[in-house]
Amino acid sequence: xxxxxxxxxxxxxxxxxxxxxxxxxxxxxxxxxxxxxxxxxxxxxxxxxxxxxxxxxxxxxxxxxxxxxxxxxxxxxxxxxxxxxxxxxxxxxxxxxxxxxxxxxxxxxxxxxxxxxxxxxxxxxxxxxxxxxxxxxxxxxxxxxxxxxxxxxxxxxxxxxxxxxxxxxxxxxxxxxxxxxxxxxxxxxxxxxxxxxxxxxxxxxxxxxxxxxxxxxxxxxxxxxxxxxxxxxxxxxxxxxxxxxxxxxxxxxxxxxxxxxxxxxxxxxxxxxxxxxxxxxxxxxxxxxxxxxxxxxxxxxxxxxxxxxxxxxxxxxxxxxxxxxxxxxxxxxxxxxxxxxxxxxxxxxxxxxxxxxxxxxxxxxxxxxxxxxxxxxxxxxxxxxxxxxxxxxxxxxxxxxxxxxxxxxxxxxxxxxxxxxxxxxxxxxxxxxxxxxxxxxxxxxxxxxxxxxxxxxxxxxxxxxxxxxxxxxxxxxxxxxxxxxxxxxxxxxxxxxxxxxxxxxxxxxxxxxxxxxxxxxxxxxxxxxxxxxxxxxxxxxxxxxxxxxxxxxxxxxxxxxxxxxxxxxxxxxxxxxxxxxxxxxxxxxxxxxxxxxxxxxxxxxx
Ligand SMILES: Nc1ncnc2c1ncn2[C@@H]1O[C@H](COP(=O)(O)OP(=O)(O)OP(=O)(O)O)[C@@H](O)[C@H]1O
Numbered sequence: 001x002x003x004x005x006x007x008x009x010x011x012x013x014x015x016x017x018x019x020x021x022x023x024x025x026x027x028x029x030x031x032x033x034x035x036x037x038x039x040x041x042x043x044x045x046x047x048x049x050x051x052x053x054x055x056x057x058x059x060x061x062x063x064x065x066x067x068x069x070x071x072x073x074x075x076x077x078x079x080x081x082x083x084x085x086x087x088x089x090x091x092x093x094x095x096x097x098x099x100x101x102x103x104x105x106x107x108x109x110x111x112x113x114x115x116x117x118x119x120x121x122x123x124x125x126x127x128x129x130x131x132x133x134x135x136x137x138x139x140x141x142x143x144x145x146x147x148x149x150x151x152x153x154x155x156x157x158x159x160x161x162x163x164x165x166x167x168x169x170x171x172x173x174x175x176x177x178x179x180x181x182x183x184x185x186x187x188x189x190x191x192x193x194x195x196x197x198x199x200x201x202x203x204x205x206x207x208x209x210x211x212x213x214x215x216x217x218x219x220x221x222x223x224x225x226x227x228x229x230x231x232x233x234x235x236x237x238x239x240x241x242x243x244x245x246x247x248x249x250x251x252x253x254x255x256x257x258x259x260x261x262x263x264x265x266x267x268x269x270x271x272x273x274x275x276x277x278x279x280x281x282x283x284x285x286x287x288x289x290x291x292x293x294x295x296x297x298x299x300x301x302x303x304x305x306x307x308x309x310x311x312x313x314x315x316x317x318x319x320x321x322x323x324x325x326x327x328x329x330x331x332x333x334x335x336x337x338x339x340x341x342x343x344x345x346x347x348x349x350x351x352x353x354x355x356x357x358x359x360x361x362x363x364x365x366x367x368x369x370x371x372x373x374x375x376x377x378x379x380x381x382x383x384x385x386x387x388x389x390x391x392x393x394x395x396x397x398x399x400x401x402x403x404x405x406x407x408x409x410x411x412x413x414x415x416x417x418x419x420x421x422x423x424x425x426x427x428x429x430x431x432x433x434x435x436x437x438x439x440x441x442x443x444x445x446x447x448x449x450x451x452x453x454x455x456x457x458x459x460x461x462x463x464x465x466x467x468x469x470x471x472x473x474x475x476x477x478x479x480x481x482x483x484x485x486x487x488x489x490x491x492x493x494x495x496x497x498x499x500x501x502x503x504x505x506x507x508x509x510x511x512x513x514x515x516x517x518x519x520x521x522x523x524x525x526x527x528x529x530x531x532x533x534x535x536x537x538x539x540x541x542x543x544x545x546x547x548x549x550x551x552x553x554x555x556x557x558x559x560x561x562x563x564x565x566x567x568x569x570x571x572x573x574x575x576x577x578x579x580x581x582x583x584x585x586x587x588x589x590x591x592x593x594x595x596x597x598x599x600x601x602x603x604x605x606x
Pocket of ligand 1: 111349353356374375376377378379380381382383422
């Protein structure tokens with residue numbers, strides 16, 4: 001019921017007058033068949049008695065014509081109103097869904113596959129369900145009006161007839177509802193199977209997967225998996241359809257038998273003079289009308305019921321609790337003066353996961369560059385996520401000039417940070433937008449000079465300038481064909497993309513903290529040297545955190561922090577850490593030897 005109320009409320013907000021119009025049309029449509037049957041009876045009764053009144057017959061004829069016109073015209077109008085409601089609800093629900101998604105300020109939901117699955121289902125159902133629920137609710141109302149109308153009409157003629165038609169309708173209703181429940185259960189069972197099929201289908205047409213699929217020759221294997229899932233789903237659907245066929249055939253025979261017996265009885269009664277010809281016609285119309293109305297009603301309600309199950313995903317996303325508590329009265333965030341501190345920070349992604357950070361103590365002093373190094377999985381990127389408050393620590397705190405990040409407005413905090421993430425984005429947009437998104441106000445103001453300056457600093461300008469449409473070139477593999485102007489995007493290489501991502505961070509200009517997570521991993525040696533020289537200049541006197549596996553790039557940082565299994569194991573500048581001769585010195589020595597012409601590997605004969 002909560003889903004029905006929410007769907008109707010959404011439809012009401014999307015266009016209450018359409019909803020009312022839809023209701024009025026549905027009501028008229030429900031009344032029309034009763035009116036036709038009733039008027040037919042009156043006409044027949046009138047003409048079968050001697051000395052029929054012409055004026056009365058004319059009036060009844062007009063009534064019949066009007067009811068006929070309503071029956072003919074109203075379905076199209078109802079259909080139009082339903083489609084319009086669906087369009088408007090689609091727009092509104094999409095907007096509300098993504099507004100709700102925006103309210104999740106952290107990353108936890110997005111790194112949870114179950115939530116991503118729910119979000120996909122919510123997108124599908126948000127646009128369709130409310131219109132279907134509207135149709136279902138109205139079908140319920142109109143079905144009830146039609147059935148009651150026929151029964152009322154019959155009641156006037158013969159209470160026995162009304163009772164017989166009502167009794168005959170009960171098993172039909174129960175059987176159809178049982179079928180509906182079974183179909184809903186089947187859809188629920190088949191859901192995961194169809195989602196797996198969707199996954200394989202996407203994979204088989206994904207440009208990023210195409211290379212591996214071909215090289216490893218695994219397309220056939222994945223296609224078999226996809227087809228297997230479809231076969232499983234088809235088998236479930238087939239079983240359900242066969243059950244429906246059997247039940248509906250039985251119901252058809254039962255209804256025909258009831259109608260037949262009733263008809264014989266009515267005809268005999270009419271022959272005996274207890275009923276009129278009009279009563280016979282009313283009976284035939286009422287039996288067919290009640291049965292049709294019930295079948296129609298159950299079908300619409302079944303559809304609405306199935307959709308409501310899906311709509312639950314939409315409601316759960318829209319009504320979802322915030323993933324991070326946001327302070328009711330966030331503290332003011334003055335420019336960074338002293339620095340950022342992680343104080344005994346413990347963090348794990350969920351209670352089922354191992355600790356990713358185990359009591360990290362770390363200071364990034366204002367105006368200094370700090371480098372973070374460590375093996376794969378040591379927790380470096382996790383630490384960055386906590387610095388940007390994508391997650392809160394389970395224990396300990398991250399402090400900005402002594403203020404806990406939890407007491408700040410996350411949006412305001414993020415405005416103070418510039419970053420190149422390890423998994424930076426490649427937007428299917430123009431080069432100008434790809435850089436301009438670093439500071440959307442400057443992009444909106446069309447600050448071409450600023451964007452170009454950022455590109456030049458990141459070494460991206462020569463690349464972009466060489467593209468067919470310069471900064472207006474679409475950096476995409478996608479094919480957009482709008483108003484006949486086919487526009488095929490230009491894909492960049494990995495290293496070229498990295499420079500664009502760096503330009504995006506540079507465009508943010510003077511931020512309090514610059515985070516660079518592997519900013520040069522995809523670059524060639526010359527480009528890497530160039531970028532790091534530029535970065536060194538840029539970081540001088542600025543508060544920055546650089547993560548890199550290339551220790552040559554971090555050696556001149558003011559402070560180098562070595563992370564191992566979520567703990568800080570060394571902390572000092574390059575000279576200090578080399579003197580300690582610990583993890584950093586070992587890693588640095590190993591990399592340095594790799595560049596020697598005759599590298600001596602410990603334990604091996606030269
Ligand atoms: N979204 C996530 N959910 C669960 N565990 C995660 C998630 N992201 C990272 N981890 C785990 O947390 C640990 C630290 O990962 P993190 O990405 O911080 O390491 P890293 O030091 O940045 O590694 P790399 O050098 O490979 O980038 C790893 O064990 C990883 O498996």
